[in-house]
Amino acid sequence: MTMKRIVIFTGGELFPEFLEALHKDDMIIAADRGALFLIEHGITPDIAVGDFDSITEEEQQLVREKSGRMIVVDPVLKDWTDTEMAFETALDHEPTHILMLGATGTRMDHTLANVHIMVRAMQRHISCSLQDKNNLMMLTTSEAVVEDHGYEYVSLLPLTPEVTGINLKGFQYPLQEATLRMGQSLGISNKLLGKSGTVSIDSGLLLIIQSKD
Structure with a gap:
């Protein structure tokens, strides 16, 4: 079972x-x-x-x-x-x-x-x-719903050389068909606009970190 x-x-x-x-x-x-x-x-x-x-x-x-x-x-x-x-x-x-x-x-x-x-x-x-x-972390290779669990920030970090086709909905700083590469800080310290937001990607492995100080 x-x-x-x-x-x-x-x-x-x-x-x-x-x-x-x-x-x-x-x-x-x-x-x-x-x-x-x-x-x-x-x-x-x-x-x-x-x-x-x-x-x-x-x-x-x-x-x-x-x-x-x-x-x-x-x-x-x-x-x-x-x-x-x-x-x-x-x-x-x-x-x-x-x-x-x-x-x-x-x-x-x-x-x-x-x-x-x-x-x-x-x-x-x-x-x-x-x-x-101070942190809640999860991974996605396709789409993930990020819910408000009381953390202030939401950051995105690639765990593959690059993550492509990133789209964010329900975030203060939206992204559309974006690419993140290792070593870039573009995905750091975003914020949810409401109770949840959606992260979707086309390829790669993306680490999603909700965090607070």
């Missing part, structure tokens, strides 16, 4: 207000320290996965006791990050949407890897978003 939505809590910056994003029917997958965070806030992860090298043995035992299922891998021999393992586990359940929380932080390498990992969901025709306290 296809899950409607899977929420991944991973080991970056985590805040109690992230718990407000959870819905009753969500499946919850936690990566490494994300599992401990959930348990400390009274939430049971359906699956906890990772090498768990960022928590103590006592905390690992707590995660083992309080999680629906725990998957532990060797920290040296593994080829994937904990987040990628959680993401692959989510893909195996074929949800309609994956939301990643705690996937950004002080490690820029991990943050960028987690942005790029959303491509894997698109290849499986699964929508995906990444959210933290």
